[in-house]
Amino acid sequence: MWRHIVSNFLTLLVVVVFLLGGIILWGQSQYNTAGPHADPVCLRVEPGSNMRRVSYQLEQEGAITSGAIFRIGVDYGDRSGSLKAGSWLIPQGASMAEIADIITRGGASTCGTEVVYRVGVTGSEVVVRELDTTSGRYEERVAFDPAAEGEQPEIFARVREQNDTRYRVALAEGVTSWQVVEALKSVDVLAGDIAEVPSEGTLAPDSYEVRTGDARADLIDKMRAAQDVILAAAWENRAEGLPLETPQEALILASIIEKETGVPGERRQVASVFVNRLKRGMRLQTDPTVIYGITEGRAVLGRGLRQSELRRETPWNTYVIDGLPPTPIANPGRASIEAALDPDDTDYIYFVADGTGGHAFAETLEEHNRNVAKWRQIEAERSNGSSND
Structure with missing residues (x-):
């Protein structure tokens, strides 16, 4: 009798282990398989958020099939405590594993709102842009002259309060060094003074990503270094x-x-x-x-x-x-x-x-x-x- 009971128990245990192994393999497959969403998603992770809240957002957006599997996979990969606040572009069909990597890797936000301080030959302007996830391009929402009198657009004030807003300084080709220095004085996310106007021609026209609190002098140095590289390469191939x-x-x-x-x-x-x-x-x-x-x-x-x-x-x-x-x-x-x-x-x-x-x-x-x-x-x-x- 006892032998019969033990035999049945061992058989049941084997079946349970087999089923559990199957469930684990299925869960791993779900975690690493391409996701269901046919379009990119811009996922905004608020400061102080957690994986449970984010998994719910992802389910609501249709980017994942199961919040529970997503959380288990993140826990298994020891990434639960690595969630980064910001706006993250989730590509179409991204797997749960890929999404977990995106939202825990860190760095600058990859979608959402961007403020561009454009330094032009005839004047400067501030442009607020937002990423259109369908086209993959930033669409202009508002543009204004920072030197003009009057209230700034409401959308500008709003995005300035968001911690995941990106900032860029864009120099047009043909601007003078004096124009650059004067324009940077009005870029209020930057800090510090520029000791002197750089030599004419030494700043590379381009778009430069900046962060709140970056030094104006450091940005000038970056522009100089970029122009040095461009000129050296062109001179070498003259x-x-x-x-x-x-x-x-x-x-x-x-x-x-x-x-x-x-x-x-x-x-x-x-x-x-x-x-x-x-x-x-x-x-x-x-x-x-x-x-x-x-x-x-x-x-x-x-x-x-x-x-x-x-x-x-x-x-x-x-x-x-x-x-x-x-x-x-x-x-x-x-x-x-x-x-x-x-x-x-x-x-x-x-x-x-x-x-x-x-x-x-x-x-x-x-x-x-x-x-x-x-x-x-x-x-x-x-x-x-x-x-x-």
């Missing part, structure tokens, strides 16, 4: 036979190219004009250098140049000086630096606006004069059209 003796001269030429054209496809053509002029000993005769001689990068001229200004002697006026000016006239971007050091192979020595936003290029003065006449006709027609409105 074309042969250029009339440029140092990386600094390349930076000066790149800044002129940057200010002369906003059309990406013609940067190397513009570069070829200036390279050809330097090779022939011709003066560069470019208006942006004259403007820099007037403003020294501390203002936007906002009007056309006068004949007296074209004749005025300044260190940067390439109508009266030979060769390159002594310093860059702005902070050029990567594309303009690369164009300066690898220009198109042309015989162009002239160019003028063509009315489309680009330029008409010429090899001879006769051809250039025809292009100038066409441009003046376009200007006259536009002026007449404006006066008739």
Whole structure:
């Protein structure tokens, strides 16, 4: 009798162990299998939250099939105490294991709201953007001038109170170092002063992520380091036979190219004009250098140049000086630096606006004069059209 009881017990125990092993294997499979959600999810984890609350959020969003399995898997991986507050982008079909890694890894938030402080050539603005998880792109919610009088948009004040809001400082190509320093003074998430305006041309136009309390001086150093890397790489790969003796001269030429054209496809053509002029000993005769001689990068001229200004002697006026000016006239971007050091192979020595936003290029003065006449006709027609409105 006892043997029969023991035998039945052992049989039951084997069945229980087998079933338990099956459940564990099934749970592991569920934890590591692709999730059910067909679209990305932006999961916001509030400070002080816990895995139970987060698992409920994930269930509500349809990102996981079982909050219990998710919590068991997190506990088994010893990650329950590693939950990080922030906004985390959960990719479509992410497994529970992948989600657990995302929300415990830490670092900057990967979705949610972003505030961008844009430093432009003609002014600065603050833009509040939010990630559209469907498109994967940040969509603009509001933009405003930080220097304008009046109350700031309500959404800006609200997102500033959220601990997971990301911040970026974006420099446009062609801004001057003085403009950058002045703009950074109004970026109130940054701290500290900038001892002096950096040398012109030494800051890389780009978008830089910052955190509340970061030092302005440290951000300037980061911009400098980025420009050093870009310039060094372009100089290393420069074309042969250029009339440029140092990386600094390349930076000066790149800044002129940057200010002369906003059309990406013609940067190397513009570069070829200036390279050809330097090779022939011709003066560069470019208006942006004259403007820099007037403003020294501390203002936007906002009007056309006068004949007296074209004749005025300044260190940067390439109508009266030979060769390159002594310093860059702005902070050029990567594309303009690369164009300066690898220009198109042309015989162009002239160019003028063509009315489309680009330029008409010429090899001879006769051809250039025809292009100038066409441009003046376009200007006259536009002026007449404006006066008739």
